[in-house]
Amino acid sequence: MNLQNIGVIGAGTMGNGIAQICAVAGINVTLLDISAGALEKALATVSKNLDRQVSKGILSEPQKHTALDKIRTSTDYTSLANAQWVIEAATENLDLKRRVLQQIAAHVDEQCVIASNTSSLSITELAAGVNAPERFIGLHFFNPVPVMGLIEVIRGLQTSDKTHAQAIKLAQHLGKTAITAGNRPGFVVNRILVPMINEAILVFQEGLASAEDIDAGMCLGCNQPIGPLALADLIGLDTLLAILEAFYEGFQDSKYRSASLLKEMVAAGYLGRKSGREIGRAHV
8 A cells, every 4th residue: 555644633542543553654744742741652652552562562563663753743734735635533522623624624635535434423424524525534442552453444325435535445454444435424333333332321320230240241151352441441431432422423212321420420520541530439
């Protein structure tokens, strides 16, 4: 695949993970964020993750340094001028993503493919604000990006066959398996997974079982590698709430109503592992 330059927008958990796997695959990455501090933190995270891969024998020390050298950071959208692909990985908020995508489209060539890492929002709706929307597609990576082997590829109404084929090739180039999903809230994986996690939070909220027992039950009884509450903390409670709210709005079905404990924890700034306040420590 003749892909040399890629832009990644957003230096958070997903953005730095996407930047890392692109750099390891030999692609020059421009990691862009409005916060210089977030960019500095992202580079430190990538370096730490690459150190872990070196210690496990996945990468050599020279490969680590080569990957790090592939990543440059910027707070200026003009740095995307030479990008062949740009992947938006901003916070899961429709208005914010629209603004970011408009900025991307204004600073890249019309041949540049633009993708969103949204986990629940409509690709067709996001594409509406992008000129030449046939080049827009959803690429939903999973957390932690360097570890998880899947990318959901989501076509909007306007997405061309050429863009879809390029997305599949990109996933393969990054060493991931791609599945194609329709443009419905949550796509495939989150449509199944997130309501299950919400139900686990409801069980905990009702005092039916402790957080430890809920997770143990699902790990040992259903052979899940991680319990639903631990997974909620890993994903981020704010992200889960945003997905559930998108489901509820999109389907108008009460089965997607988020647990009150989830809403309360997000309102308090208790967002799971990234904030140091896990759901299992909540008082219910």
